[in-house]
Amino acid sequence: MPKTNAFFANNLIQWYLQNKRTLPWRATKDPYRIWLSEIILQQTRVAQGLPYYLKFIEAYPSVKHLADAPESDVLKLWQGLGYYSRARNLHATAKMVANDMNGIFPNNYKELIKLKGVGDYTASAIASICYDHSEAVVDGNVFRVLSRVFSVSTPINSTVGQKEFKKLAQQLIDQKQPGTYNQAIMEFGARYCVPQNPNCDACIFNPHCIAFQTKTVNQLPVKIKAKPIKKRYFNYLVVISKNEKTILQQRLGKGIWHKLYEFPLVETSEKVNAKKLKTLPQFQEYTQNLKFESITLYNDEPITHKLSHQHLITQFWIIETFKEQHDFIPISKITKYAVPVLIENFVSEFFANY
DNA sequence: AAGTCGGGGTC
DNA sequence: GACCCAGACTT
Numbered sequence A: 001m002p003k004t005n006a007f008f009a010n011n012l013i014q015w016y017l018q019n020k021r022t023l024p025w026r027a028t029k030d031p032y033r034i035w036l037s038e039i040i041l042q043q044t045r046v047a048q049g050l051p052y053y054l055k056f057i058e059a060y061p062s063v064k065h066l067a068d069a070p071e072s073d074v075l076k077l078w079q080g081l082g083y084y085s086r087a088r089n090l091h092a093t094a095k096m097v098a099n100d101m102n103g104i105f106p107n108n109y110k111e112l113i114k115l116k117g118v119g120d121y122t123a124s125a126i127a128s129i130c131y132d133h134s135e136a137v138v139d140g141n142v143f144r145v146l147s148r149v150f151s152v153s154t155p156i157n158s159t160v161g162q163k164e165f166k167k168l169a170q171q172l173i174d175q176k177q178p179g180t181y182n183q184a185i186m187e188f189g190a191r192y193c194v195p196q197n198p199n200c201d202a203c204i205f206n207p208h209c210i211a212f213q214t215k216t217v218n219q220l221p222v223k224i225k226a227k228p229i230k231k232r233y234f235n236y237l238v239v240i241s242k243n244e245k246t247i248l249q250q251r252l253g254k255g256i257w258h259k260l261y262e263f264p265l266v267e268t269s270e271k272v273n274a275k276k277l278k279t280l281p282q283f284q285e286y287t288q289n290l291k292f293e294s295i296t297l298y299n300d301e302p303i304t305h306k307l308s309h310q311h312l313i314t315q316f317w318i319i320e321t322f323k324e325q326h327d328f329i330p331i332s333k334i335t336k337y338a339v340p341v342l343i344e345n346f347v348s349e350f351f352a353n354y
Numbered sequence B: 001a002a003g004t005c006g007g008g009g010t011c
Numbered sequence C: 001g002a003c004c005c006a007g008a009c010t011t
Helices: A005-020 A030-041 A048-060 A063-068 A069-078 A085-100 A122-133 A140-149 A159-172 A178-191 A275-280 A279-289 A331-336 A340-354
Strands: A230-241 A245-249 A265-268 A294-297 A304-307 A312-321 A328-330
Touching: A005 A085, A005 A159, A030 A048, A030 A085, A030 A122, A048 A069, A048 A159, A063 A085, A122 A178, A140 A178, A159 A178, A159 A265, A178 A230, A230 A279, A230 A328, A230 A340, A245 A331, A275 A294, A312 A340, A328 A331, A331 A340
Parallel strands: A230 A312
Antiparallel strands: A230 A245, A230 A265, A245 A328, A294 A312, A304 A312
16 A cells, blocks of 8 residues: 555646646636536546537537537537437536526536536546645545545445545545645556456556556456346337438437437337338328328348447338428438437438438 | 436446 | 445435
8 A cells, every 4th residue: 555645646646747638628717618527538548538528618618609509419419429428418507607697607616516427536537636725535436446546445436435435535645735636646547557357567656556466457446337228128219201301309208319300210129120110100190190101110230229228120111102290300400400320320320422 | 325317438 | 137336315
């Protein structure tokens, strides 16, 4: 174990200053930019989030710009990043800050955590990075580094684990450079003390890392294992009129992709063929006024779209029709709507020639 | 305390 | 296929 907390913090910061990546949000203490980056990076790798950060800063240079945008624009810009509640909460908080707080972000943990989409991690990150407050962050990297160095085997996704690691992190944080320290331990976890096959032999902490000394690095951190993945069967009705129009619907219930758009969806408990599909009440409801000309299956083999907790086994049914109704939109306008990646992939492939 | 919420990278 | 990612929110 590190001899002292100061030893741990000092070495971590020293390592960080020599090895950190140059990232746009590391060149500012503007709370708007720090907040935006932290929301984008929740459960998201830097490489995946970076282009979105740049797009958002360009489209919305200030919190007021973001607040003044329609939510549909924000969701469209967020398209493809996942966990869309982040985008909805981002916009709601931007409006709150711009309209009710005179455009000025709260400057302490207690007030920051009241913002929608801002939890313990993000409030600590903003408070430490922007305002030099001693608030320790605990993200996936911190869990991993601390569990190994101090050999803490409490499950990181248990309530007691969360508290224990938060307490430990708070004891270790550098009081003079809390923001730098927080970023240092996260960077170290992301780049060195990685989940699989970390290069422990070259690690600056290996004399002090209990997991390394006891050869238990590959057993830490401990996590209560997730329940099995659910399979769902999606049938999308891709209606195409003679005037090259189609139907999109907005998802408004609970569940995935709230407020995003998709083709009319018939979900079934198993894979269905055209004959079976036509007998389903929901299919008949969608198509009762269409008097469609033909229905053909686009993909012979269902497309399996994998989410973290469910697999969407998807068939796209092409339905040609003469009739059009008020809710038809030109196919060329599909790109204006925020859609899930599953839909985006199909659209870009199928409509490539339209 | 357990479930839910995306998409992509890694091994 | 399993695990993970600069977590937060709902039930």
